[in-house]
Amino acid sequence: MREVVLETPGDFAEWRNAARRLLADGVPPADVSWRDGGEGASLFGDAAAAASGEKISLPRELVEIADRAICHRDAETPARLYRIVWRALRDRQLLARTTDADVDWLRKADKAIRRDIHKMHAFVRFRRLGEAAARESFAAWFEPSHRILRLAAPFFQRRFYGMDWAILTPDARAIWQDERLSYGPGGTKGEVPDRDIVEDQWRTYYGAIFNPARVKIDAMRSEMPKKYWRNLPEAQDIAPLLAGAEARVERMREAAVSMANPLTDKWRTRVRDEPTLTDEIETLAGLGRALDRCTRCPLHCDATQAVGGEGPKAARIMLVGEQPGDREDLEGKPFVGPAGQLLNEVLYDAGLERRRLFLTNAVKHFKFEPRGKRRLHQNPTTAEIDICRWWLDQERRLVQPEVIVTLGASALRGVTGKSASIRSMRGTVHELAGGTKMIATIHPSFLLRLPDRARAEKERQAFVADLALARKLVA
Amino acid sequence: MSARPILEKLAVLADAAKYDASCASSGTVKRDSTDSKGIGSTEGMGICHSYAPDGRCISLLKILLTNFCIYDCRFCINRASSNVERARFSPQEVVRLTLDFYKRNYIEGLFLSSGIIRSEDYTMEQLVEVARILREEHRFQGYIHLKTIAGADPGLVALAGLYADRLSTNVELPTEAGLSSFAPEKKPETIRKTMASVRVGESDAIEAAKSRLIGKAKPPRFAPAGQSTQMIVGADAALDDDILKTATNLYSGYRLRRVYYSAYSPIPDASLDLPPKRPPLMREHRLYQADWLLRFYGFERAEIMEGARGGMLDLAIDPKLAWALQRREAFPVDINRAPRELLLRVPGLGTRAVDRIVSARRLGRLTLGDLAKLTASVKKLLPFIVTPDWRPGRLTDSADLRARFAPPAEQLTLAL
Numbered sequence: 091m092r093e094v095v096l097e098t099p100g101d102f103a104e105w106r107n108a109a110r111r112l113l114a115d116g117v118p119p120a121d122v123s124w125r126d127g128g129e130g131a132s133l134f135g136d137a138a139a140a141a142s143g144e145k146i147s148l149p150r151e152l153v154e155i156a157d158r159a160i161c162h163r164d165a166e167t168p169a170r171l172y173r174i175v176w177r178a179l180r181d182r183q184l185l186a187r188t189t190d191a192d193v194d195w196l197r198k199a200d201k202a203i204r205r206d207i208h209k210m211h212a213f214v215r216f217r218r219l220g221e222a223a224a225r226e227s228f229a230a231w232f233e234p235s236h237r238i239l240r241l242a243a244p245f246f247q248r249r250f251y252g253m254d255w256a257i258l259t260p261d262a263r264a265i266w267q268d269e270r271l272s273y274g275p276g277g278t279k280g281e282v283p284d285r286d287i288v289e290d291q292w293r294t295y296y297g298a299i300f301n302p303a304r305v306k307i308d309a310m311r312s313e314m315p316k317k318y319w320r321n322l323p324e325a326q327d328i329a330p331l332l333a334g335a336e337a338r339v340e341r342m343r344e345a346a347v348s349m350a351n352p353l354t355d356k357w358r359t360r361v362r363d364e365p366t367l368t369d370e371i372e373t374l375a376g377l378g379r380a381l382d383r384c385t386r387c388p389l390h391c392d393a394t395q396a397v398g399g400e401g402p403k404a405a406r407i408m409l410v411g412e413q414p415g416d417r418e419d420l421e422g423k424p425f426v427g428p429a430g431q432l433l434n435e436v437l438y439d440a441g442l443e444r445r446r447l448f449l450t451n452a453v454k455h456f457k458f459e460p461r462g463k464r465r466l467h468q469n470p471t472t473a474e475i476d477i478c479r480w481w482l483d484q485e486r487r488l489v490q491p492e493v494i495v496t497l498g499a500s501a502l503r504g505v506t507g508k509s510a511s512i513r514s515m516r517g518t519v520h521e522l523a524g525g526t527k528m529i530a531t532i533h534p535s536f537l538l539r540l541p542d543r544a545r546a547e548k549e550r551q552a553f554v555a556d557l558a559l560a561r562k563l564v565a
Numbered sequence: 566m567s568a569r570p571i572l573e574k575l576a577v578l579a580d581a582a583k584y585d586a587s588c589a590s591s592g593t594v595k596r597d598s599t600d601s602k603g604i605g606s607t608e609g610m611g612i613c614h615s616y617a618p619d620g621r622c623i624s625l626l627k628i629l630l631t632n633f634c635i636y637d638c639r640f641c642i643n644r645a646s647s648n649v650e651r652a653r654f655s656p657q658e659v660v661r662l663t664l665d666f667y668k669r670n671y672i673e674g675l676f677l678s679s680g681i682i683r684s685e686d687y688t689m690e691q692l693v694e695v696a697r698i699l700r701e702e703h704r705f706q707g708y709i710h711l712k713t714i715a716g717a718d719p720g721l722v723a724l725a726g727l728y729a730d731r732l733s734t735n736v737e738l739p740t741e742a743g744l745s746s747f748a749p750e751k752k753p754e755t756i757r758k759t760m761a762s763v764r765v766g767e768s769d770a771i772e773a774a775k776s777r778l779i780g781k782a783k784p785p786r787f788a789p790a791g792q793s794t795q796m797i798v799g800a801d802a803a804l805d806d807d808i809l810k811t812a813t814n815l816y817s818g819y820r821l822r823r824v825y826y827s828a829y830s831p832i833p834d835a836s837l838d839l840p841p842k843r844p845p846l847m848r849e850h851r852l853y854q855a856d857w858l859l860r861f862y863g864f865e866r867a868e869i870m871e872g873a874r875g876g877m878l879d880l881a882i883d884p885k886l887a888w889a890l891q892r893r894e895a896f897p898v899d900i901n902r903a904p905r906e907l908l909l910r911v912p913g914l915g916t917r918a919v920d921r922i923v924s925a926r927r928l929g930r931l932t933l934g935d936l937a938k939l940t941a942s943v944k945k946l947l948p949f950i951v952t953p954d955w956r957p958g959r960l961t962d963s964a965d966l967r968a969r970f971a972p973p974a975e976q977l978t979l980a981l
Contacts, residue, residue, distance in 0.1 A: 188925045189935045212612045216669045228668065246670075248597035249606040252704075253668060269602075288665045294572050295666075298579035299627060300617040303830040303844055309620025313613060324615055332618050342831045343842075350646035357635045357645040358750075382754065391741060392814050394757040419818070420761040460817035 092117050096168060097127040100161045100237030100261070109172050113146055119173035126165070152178055152185055158203045159196060161237045170195060206235045210242040213318050214257060217286040227254035227267075231282040231321060237261050240273065247271050258282060289323045296324040302335035303342075374403055377484055381454060387477045389455035389470075394419045399450030399485045406564045408448045408491035409433075410482065412500040412533055416465050419456035424449045429535040433497075436534065436550065440557035448489050452504025453478045475503045486526075493560045494526055498533030516556070519563065527563055531556035569652065575662070577652040581632040581643050582678060584832070585735075586795055586825040588613075590624040590673035590708040593730040593790035598706050604668060605706030607730065612673055625676040625710060626666050630654055630691055634680030638737065638748035639836035640800045640829060643680045648834050653682075656695045663699060667707055674708030674730070675699070681714065689717035689725065696728035708790075716755045719762040723787075726766045731790035731822075734759045736815070739808040743801035760819040763792045767820070791822035798852060799845040800829035804876035809855055809866050816860070826852040851878040858885055861916055862909045881971040886912040889949060890967055896949045897957050901930050913945035945970070 092115075094108045112122060156171050164170075174192050178184045187193050216228035228250075234242070239257070243264035246255065256265045258277035265272050310328075319325035371377045381396045390396065397414035400423055417427030425433050437444050452475050458465035470478075482504050486494070496502040503509050505528060515530035522528050532553055540546040590611030597606035613622035631653035632643040642649055654662075663675045677695055681688050692711050699705040711729040713722055725732055734756055738744045741753050770787035794815060796808060812824045828844035855878060858864040862885070872879060872887025879887040889896060889912045898907050900922060908919045918940040925931060925939060932954045937943050948960045948969075960966070 183928060186924060186928055188921055189931075189938050194938055208612070212614050214670050218669075226668065230670070245606075245608070248599060248608075250604055250668070251598035251601075252603045286669065288669055291572060291575055291662065292666060292669070292671050294575050295579050295626065295628075296615065296617065296623070298576045299583045299623060301583050301619045301621075301830060304619040304621075304828070304846060306620030306846075307618060310616040310618055313620075313622070314616040322615065328618055335618070339831065342833050342835070345833065348648050348834055351648050354637065354646040357633070358637060390754075392818075394761045394818065395754055416818075420765050422758070422761075458817075460813040463817060463820060465817045 091121055091123055093123045093125060094168070095125050095127045099126050100240075102157045102160045105160050105168055105171070106156075108168075109175060110146060112172065113176070113179070119169065119176050122169065122172060124168040124172070146175075146179070148175060148178060149182070149185060155185075155196060155200045158207075158241060159199045161203050161241060162199045163236050164199070167199070170199075203236055203238060203241070207238050207242045207245075209318065210234050210238060211245050213314075213322060214246070215321065215323060216255060217283045218288075219283060225254055227256075229256045229258065229282045231258050231277070231279045233317075233321065234259060235317070239264055243271060243273075286323075293324050293327055297327055297331055300331055300335075302331075302338040305332065305335050307332065371484060372488075374399070374485075374488055377481075377488065381481055384454065384481070386480070387455075387474055389453070389457050389474060392458070393455040395422050396454045397422055397424055397451065397456070398454060398481070399448055399489075400424050401448030401450075401489075402446065403489055405446060405448035405489055406492045407442070407446075407560050408450065408486070408489055408494045409497060410494060410501040410505055411449070411451045411497045412535075413451050413453035413470055414456045415467055415535075416456065416458070424451055428538060429533070432534045432537060436554055436557060439554045441561055442557055448485070448491060450482065450485055452482060452501045454481055470500055472503060472509060475500055476507070479504055479507065491526060493563050494522070494528045495557065495560050496528065496530050498536065501533070502530050519559070529556055529560050529563075571658060571662070574652040574654055574658070575628070577650050578629045578632060578654060579627065581629045581649070581680075582627045582676075584642065584827065584830070585627060585676070585678060585712075586621075586827040587710070587733065587793055587823065588622050588624045588627060588676065589731075589790075589793075589823065590710075591790070592822055593708060594786065596706050598704070601704040601706060603704030603706065604664075605674075605704075607673070607706070607708050611708070614671055614673065624673045625708065626663055626672045626674070627676040628654070628659065628662075628678075630656070630659060630677060630679040630688075630695070631682055632680050633682050635683075636681050636748070636750040638751065640737070640747055640797055640832075640839060642832040642834070644836075646836075656691060656698060659695050660698045660703065663707075664703060664705070667705075672707075674705075674710070676710040676712075678712035679714070685714045685716040686718050686721060689714045689721040693721060693725050693728065696725065700728050710790075713759055713763060713792075715751065715759045717759065722759065722762045723766050726763065726770075726787040727785050729788050731793060732763050732788045733793045733795070734763070735795045736811065736824075737795070737797055738801050739796045739798075739803040739811045740801070743803055747801060757818075760792060760794070760815070760821075763788065764819045767791070792819065793821055793823040793825065795825040795827050797829050798826050798849055800839055805848070805852060805855070805873060805878045806866075806870055806876035808852060809859070809869065812856060813859060813866050824856060826856070847880050848878070851880060851884060855884045863906055864888070864910075882967065883912070885910070886970055893961055896961050897951045898949060899951045900936065901926050901952065911946060911949050913942060913949070914940060 092112065096104055096108065098104055156175070159171060160167060170192065174196055177192065184190070185193060188197070210232060214230045214232050216230045219227045219229055239259050239262045243257065246257065247266055250266065254267045256263060258281055261276045263274045263277050265274060371380055378398045381398045384390055384396050397418050411425065414424060415427045415429065418424055434444060453470040457468045457470050457474070459468055494505055496505050499512055502512065502515065512530055512532060520528040532549065537546055537550055537553065540549060591609065593607045595607060595609055598604050611624055613624050615623040617623060632649065633651050633653060634643045634645055637645045659677065666672045667674070677692055679688050679692055696709050696711055699709065709729045710731040710733065711725050713725060713732045713734045715734050736756055737751060738747055744751055744753055766787045770785070796811065798808065808826065815821045815824055826849050828846050828849040830844035855869050858869055859866065868888060869884050871891045872884055878884050889910070895910065898911050905919060905923055908914055908922060909916065921939040922931065925935065930953050933943055933952050936946065936952065940946065947955070948957050948966055
């Protein structure tokens with residue numbers, strides 16, 4: 091039987107060195123007896139220098155877990171960990187055997203340690219030391235369940251770099267001063283100031299943020315167990331808050347509704363005037379404001395906003411697409427998504443300047459089906475196109491284009507009121523009532539959907555030709 | 566106004582903020598104070614520094630800049646016509662409180678909201694100013710959540726996104742009808758447009774990061790913890806189906822990180838047409854469960870509603886179980902063979918348990934005894950699973966299966 095005495099319980103380096111020596115000597119776990127030496131005989135870090143024994147290759151995950159688990163206060167911890175390491179060297183899959191008793195213990199111990207660290211990060215309460223110093227300094231007293239100070243302290247260093255602080259626990263203390271983290275022996279509660287002026291504000295906040303109508307004591311206690319309460323300044327208010335909760339809610343229920351605050355009307359000066367929809371809209375801006383409140387069909391319920399046409403009132407060519415897509419819906423502008431970018435390139439090739447055109451859609455609201463994190467485009471129905479035609483007609487009336495180019499079947503329906511195939515209409519110049527000329531072509535998103543590159547290029551050329559035809563008509 | 570003691574103002578303005586459910590400080594980028602030599606850090610996972618007796622986490626200093634408000638939303642304690650006590654902080658006072666609390670490790674950061682004063686733009690400017698002082702003058706690296714004021718200028722929203730970790734715009738009520746009757750000044754399209762401008766800010770920042778030239782300075786991040794919203798449940802007549810429909814639209818359209826469902830709880834000096842009853846906490850809980858099914862379990866809204874009646878989720882049992890009882894043909898599921906997506910549909914198996922099962926079964930067939938180590942409770946699983954040592958037989962189809970899970974009906978108490 092080999093006896094190993096650990097001088098500093100919870101120190102990973104000391105345990106690791108001992109384990110390495112045992113493994114090098116081939117000592118089976120059953121032949122080792124682990125014992126705690128005098129608490130605090132040496133401090134953290136010193137043992138690391140005396141590393142000896144062969145380096146052993148273990149799964150990284152196991153080393154990380156063991157580094158935490160060694161802090162567990164269970165006296166069996168060093169022996170358990172040695173047995174797990176011994177077994178892991180002979181079974182590379184050991185950690186994945188979640189139903190194994192040792193692995194189950196290790197996972198639970200690790201979970202307990204991580205929870206303890208997390209709770210320490212949460213429940214340490216600093217109190218300010220003195221007021222005069224240029225650099226603020228603080229101290230806290232904390233009683234963790236396990237020997238976790240060295241695992242919890244780096245968090246406070248990362249968070250509170252710009253102030254000095256010390257955290258005292260019964261086992262050890264951590265001190266951050268002059269931008270250096272050091273450890274020292276355990277302390278007592280009496281070494282830390284017994285109050286801090288800001289605690290009154292914190293307790294006021296704690297009382298005010300509590301909603302007496304939703305008392306859930308068990309939920310509070312499972313996350314903030316009573317063992318922590320004695321070092322939490324706000325915890326002294328829990329009992330009085332609970333005692334008064336029912337009465338507070340009862341008062342709210344019974345209180346008769348009072349008169350409206352006499353200043354209400356003075357405050358609410360800015361109640362917005364609702365412009366009404368009117369057939370006598372004379373500017374594009376006015377049309378846009380009216381469109382903003384369109385409720386002619388249910389599409390307005392889910393879309394972000396109506397997307398009206400964009401371009402100069404004097405535009406000679408109007409391009410009509412199908413409906414705004416995801417990006418257009420978010421930005422409130424037509425043709426700014428992928429199809430819009432493609433359209434920009436095609437317009438360039440056709441010799442057209444986008445800023446001189448009026449771009450709009452047959453349907454002004456985005457129609458989609460939510461699917462997880464995305465919205466899938468859905469084609470508008472003929473009914474939706476026909477209802478929305480009122481807006482397109484207003485745009486046509488105000489802009490009076492010489493040529494309208496319809497992009498896709500929905501646009502064709504929106505402009506002509508009839509369904510027809512693009513193929514049958516394409517390549518010729520149609521004349522609409524009032525003398526406006528119309529060219530029917532594809533929607534740019536059609537090109538985006540073609541997988542065959544040769545075919546896509548051919549279709550693109552035809553698209554450019556259609557747009558170039560529109561340019562020639564107004565030349 | 567500033568002569569008023571800070572404690573009094575804090576009591577008023579924290580009380581006014583408590584109806585906002587969110588106190589999350591998670592999901593942002595990792596950063597700390599090592600380089601800035603100031604204070605503050607965020608480590609991805611948020612920390613709850615305390616818990617109120619209502620069981621809710623206190624992670625952030627959650628306050629209003631002011632509870633004066635020119636709007637008159639009837640469900641809100643701060644509406645113009647309410648007789649609630651009013652107060653207003655200066656931006657400097659909020660900065661001071663945040664830093665004082667932060668240095669004592671009470672909080673992860675600030676969640677600042679406000680009543681609407683003067684105008685949407687003015688209010689948003691004030692909120693942004695607090696965040697700016699914290700970040701620029703105090704090098705504060707902690708978490709900041711700003712309320713975006715619906716209708717504020719997109720330029721201000723963009724600025725808010727540079728300072729804040731998270732932005733949120735509350736939907737308030739899940740249906741348009743509810744909103745127009747309870748919050749006459751709020752317009753659903755204005756709220757949606759504000760959310761869209763946050764979404765556009767996010768995606769522009771991502772694009773800028775992708776396309777930046779080598780060696781050029783890192784483009785600023787935009788609200789790295791994303792945006793969230795809150796809906797009040799039980800104040801109006803909206804059904805659970807309406808609420809989940811709105812939620813799916815918000816998740817898909819604006820990539821919200823979270824939708825919070827807040828059971829309407831009675832407020833002092835309430836408007837007459839609001840229910841003066843206990844908040845529907847169980848309904849809120851079921852909505853959260855349904856929300857989780859949507860986001861982490863591969864359920865579509867229509868599937869969740871299969872287990873509902875009249876558009877309302879079953880209050881007695883959880884929505885996954887309610888769905889499974891309507892879809893018994895899908896069960897039992899073989900724990901050792903079923904793909905992950907199917908395991909996620911087993912009532913009683915959470916995402917973690919499923920992950921553990923999937924990794925453990927690679928090393929050997931799992932029995933009921935093994936499952937007991939991997940999940941919280943095997944009993945609930947029994948009607949829905951098959952293992953080498955267990956077959957549910959007719960249990961899966963038994964008529965009283967719901968009764969096995971639903972809590973016994975409460976005996977009516979007689980009023981004497």
